[in-house]
Amino acid sequence: GAGVSQSPRYKVAKRGQDVALRCDPISGHVSLFWYQQALGQGPEFLTYFQNEAQLDKSGLPSDRFFAERPEGSVSTLKIQRTQQEDSAVYLCASSSGHNYGYTFGSGTRLTVV
Amino acid sequence: GNSVTQMEGPVTLSEEAFLTINCTYTATGYPSLFWYVQYPGEGLQLLLKATKADDKGSNKGFEATYRKETTSFHLEKGSVQVSDSAVYFCVHASGGSYIPTFGRGTSLIVHP
Numbered sequence: 001g002a003g004v005s006q007s008p009r010y011k012v013a014k015r016g017q018d019v020a021l022r023c024d025p026i027s028g029h030v031s032l033f034w035y036q037q038a039l040g041q042g043p044e045f046l047t048y049f050q051n052e053a054q055l056d057k058s059g060l061p062s063d064r065f066f067a068e069r070p071e072g073s074v075s076t077l078k079i080q081r082t083q084q085e086d087s088a089v090y091l092c093a094s095s096s097g098h099n100y101g102y103t104f105g106s107g108t109r110l111t112v113v
Numbered sequence: 114g115n116s117v118t119q120m121e122g123p124v125t126l127s128e129e130a131f132l133t134i135n136c137t138y139t140a141t142g143y144p145s146l147f148w149y150v151q152y153p154g155e156g157l158q159l160l161l162k163a164t165k166a167d168d169k170g171s172n173k174g175f176e177a178t179y180r181k182e183t184t185s186f187h188l189e190k191g192s193v194q195v196s197d198s199a200v201y202f203c204v205h206a207s208g209g210s211y212i213p214t215f216g217r218g219t220s221l222i223v224h225p
């Protein structure tokens with residue numbers, strides 16, 4: 001597609017519920033990144049894929065967070081047993097190489113109540 | 114570790130004023146540097162980039178020069194407009210994976 005598409009745009013979850021956030025990167029982009037952005041802060045790195053391989057997951061805050069990209073295209077970020085501190089905007093970005101920059105999706109705003 | 118430090122906001126200016134938003138970074142190797150902008154209610158957009166030392170990135174009247182000797186990438190614009198009001202993020206990407214690292218963002222408010 002023309003841009004990075006994320007769904008849903010908004011998600012309200014009850015504490016303890018599992019959620020799944022989807023990212024459709026730009027077709028052909030090898031690299032895919034997930035970020036968490038709290039209100040008034042810069043995006044914080046969560047995890048990075050090159051094709052289907054998850055090369056870095058050092059930013060995932062706990063083992064409740066899990067990401068996958070099984071066919072090297074669409075990616076899903078799953079959060080199990082959501083907590084209030086998980087409330088944030090989750091951003092996905094894709095890239096064809098660092099010299100070209102990174103294209104971000106509009107994000108998913110997760111609110112845990 | 115890698116990090117980005119940018120000046121705290123908000124920066125409040127009158128229309129047609131000169132803008133500087135300072136950014137310094139620490140990184141291993143030879144990072145690529147970017148400025149991203151987030152307009153109210155919108156997603157992150159690439160504003161400009163520079164991928165090697167002494168490169169100047171420019172777009173929409175904004176400029177930034179990659180200064181390796183001072184590890185800086187300050188954003189400048191000669192005459193700001195109300196429509197430039199947004200949050201600006203300095204970003205670097207370095208290391209083997211070139212994972213982007215963001216500064217905390219600087220809010221710019223331009224008054225008519």
